[in-house]
Amino acid sequence: MALEHALLVALSEQPAAGLELARRFEKSIGFFWHATHQQIYRVLARMEADGWVTVEEVAQTGRPAKKVYAVSASGAAVLRDWLATPVPMEAFRSELAVKMRGASYGDRAALLEVVRAARADHEARLQHYRQLEARDYPQPGQLTGAELDQHLVLRGGIRLEEFWIAWLDDYLAAHDAAAHPVKKEQSA
Amino acid sequence: MALEHALLVALSEQPAAGLELARRFEKSIGFFWHATHQQIYRVLARMEADGWVTVEEVAQTGRPAKKVYAVSASGAAVLRDWLATPVPMEAFRSELAVKMRGASYGDRAALLEVVRAARADHEARLQHYRQLEARDYPQPGQLTGAELDQHLVLRGGIRLEEFWIAWLDDYLAAHDAAAHPVKKEQSA
């Protein structure tokens, strides 16, 4: 029951059609929420039936017409209520973490390779986020309102990637140390 | 398709029945994976049908008999293969993050209260994890094998909670600053 509300946030920022929303999700709200276009279409249809959004068919030259959705008054009220509702403690879920925990029941070298690959992915994403930040928020001290919130959430995305990199480095270092133990007291 | 493998990891550490597994999930692997007992029962049944685990009915005094599951040879092979398989980039999903982004479309004071409550939850969980670490891993430098991995994953849980607290503090501080702006150049 939360994709609806994420869409209300996105449509409050800017009315849009299904595919546009899907694309925006990938590049901005998508730090912390992901959805396929199928799901977005279905939820938009339900939201329209519930009167949370209004639709306007917009013809385009050289392209099929699109249905542009905008938040209605009742949708805005729903969003307002939702924003004031406490969130239950959120569960984090990571397949990689399960693998790291289970490493000793498989080929450890192969698993370390998997971890290194994941670390590279997070590194790449971190760089991407930092570029976004430099491009879109060159003067963070001056922001207010929606822009301030958007920047703070992007900061969260950056912090999250930093968390991953630090943790995975921790893991890799510990297993390097275990593989090549440094003898402190006696040596060769 | 990943709960199966998480269960294989848990059962490799220690054979167990459905409810025991559900409870262990809550307190250890549960840092990074959560599952209800219903789901665990269903998946265990499927895994047994697939020959990944073996079952032994164990009678108990004063309690209903339980079905203790253990990893079979073919289950161990499946786990081994899975551990060596690369993980696709994982999507993080947070309702709270969406709310923080949408704050300006609702009552900001109410939302800041929601954020403070979430911060308190993460703080409490962090303290809990730190106690677990002090109790179960007093000498982290000496660990090897499965214990080392378990400790490193707990370290990940700790780092994750630290990420949340730092981020939420960031958010709260920015909105405090926006509410009570400090005039640097001119004052009163």
Add this chain to the structure above:
DNA sequence: CAGCCCTATGCAACTCGTTGCAAGGTGGTG
């Protein structure tokens, strides 16, 4: 113009996960 890709919307089928409930047994309390 045939073939392919892009945009835009959408259906159908499936898996995953949650919620509510129940059966059947034991133990403890008033």
Add this chain to the structure above:
DNA sequence: CACCACCTTGCAACGAGTTGCATAGGGCTG
């Protein structure tokens, strides 16, 4: 004994989310 609490397993129904495919128009290329 009646009642409640708890343990263990499980069913049924629902909602969320993914994957594959379909349709229908337009543009580009050989």
